[in-house]
Amino acid sequence: xxxxxxxxxxxxxxxxxxxxxxxxxxxxxxxxxxxxxxxxxxxxxxxxxxxxxxxxxxxxxxxxxxxxxxxxxxxxxxxxxxxxxxxxxxxxxxxxxxxxxxxxxxxxxxxxxxxxxxxxxxxxxxxxxxxxxxxxxxxxxxxxxxxxxxxxxxxxxxxxxxxxxxxxxxxxxxxxxxxxxxxxxxxxxxxxxxxxxxxxxxxxxxxxxxxxxxxxxxxxxxxxxxxxxxxxxxxxxxxxxxxxxxxxxxxxxx
Numbered sequence: 001x002x003x004x005x006x007x008x009x010x011x012x013x014x015x016x017x018x019x020x021x022x023x024x025x026x027x028x029x030x031x032x033x034x035x036x037x038x039x040x041x042x043x044x045x046x047x048x049x050x051x052x053x054x055x056x057x058x059x060x061x062x063x064x065x066x067x068x069x070x071x072x073x074x075x076x077x078x079x080x081x082x083x084x085x086x087x088x089x090x091x092x093x094x095x096x097x098x099x100x101x102x103x104x105x106x107x108x109x110x111x112x113x114x115x116x117x118x119x120x121x122x123x124x125x126x127x128x129x130x131x132x133x134x135x136x137x138x139x140x141x142x143x144x145x146x147x148x149x150x151x152x153x154x155x156x157x158x159x160x161x162x163x164x165x166x167x168x169x170x171x172x173x174x175x176x177x178x179x180x181x182x183x184x185x186x187x188x189x190x191x192x193x194x195x196x197x198x199x200x201x202x203x204x205x206x207x208x209x210x211x212x213x214x215x216x217x218x219x220x221x222x223x224x225x226x227x228x229x230x231x232x233x234x235x236x237x238x239x240x241x242x243x244x245x246x247x248x249x250x251x252x253x254x
Contacts, residue, residue: 023065027058028251033120058253069248072232075135075222079215082247083117088204090213096202105198107136107225108143110218112199118247123148127243134238135227139192146196147203149184152176155197165205 027048032041039045062069067081079086093110115127125148133141153176154162166174176184187193222228229236234244246252 025056026064027053027056027253028063029058029253030251034250059251060253062249063251070232072230072235073244073248074228075226075233076215076219078114078118078233078244078247083114086114086117086215087207087211087213089113089117090215090218091207091211092199092202092204093218094213095204096198099202101198101202103221103225104137104140105143105195105202106218106221108140108147108195108199109202110221111136111140112144112147112203119243125149131240131243132226134240135229135233136225139195140225142190142192143196143199146183146187146190146193147199149176149180150187150196151200151203152180153184158194158197158201160197160201163205 029048032039035041069081070077073081079089083089089110089112092112093106096106096109111132112128113124114131115121115124119127119131125145129141129145132144151163152166154160187196190196229238234241234248
């Protein structure tokens with residue numbers, strides 16, 4: 001056993017050394033979007049000097065610090081290697097499944113916050129809907145988009161109350177932006193209103209730390225309702241391919 005442990009330790013150390021050497025030869029730059037707030041994007045900022053980048057190349061491939069993705073990545077691959085920790089999503093989908101809801105609603109619950117876990121928080125419902133639009137039924141992507149607004153508005157008819165956690169997070173005086181209110185009013189009149197509302201009803205704002213649900217549990221539902229491109233997400237030619245590629249390689253220079 002000690003030999004095996006030593007071997008594993010040696011392998012880990014060798015991997016760290018190889019990664020360190022690779023990083024020494026690279027210039028890795030974060031996009032402005034992911035620095036805004038920490039920096040003022042309108043202000044002139046320090047750029048890498050020629051001296052500091054001499055002999056180095058700017059990163060134009062997946063970041064070696066991230067887990068490698070398969071050549072033809074599936075939705076489950078993204079859950080395992082880019083979306084995480086994502087127990088919020090799988091627990092919400094599991095709740096919808098336990099409540100006997102339609103599989104399309106279960107998938108909508110599974111995907112409703114993927115932008116938060118893999119791309120960006122701001123307007124995540126809109127971003128998430130765009131990510132999945134080419135691959136799911138229109139009702140699912142519409143519901144993911146609409147949940148962005150609906151979660152801020154109670155619906156007594158189905159027992160949905162304004163989340164108490166929002167009071168703590170945003171304060172009692174918080175009011176949604178006008179575009180959120182506009183989209184809420186429009187969603188109320190839409191034929192798929194209840195699909196989106198069911199996302200909010202099964203959206204868990206607290207989690208059971210003792211429950212661990214594997215994304216593999218939803219493999220069959222994904223297979224029936226998510227049109228996985230044979231080339232892999234990001235490798236096909238859909239209107240959302242570039243978004244999936246950005247999640248694969250978020251620090252690619254151009």
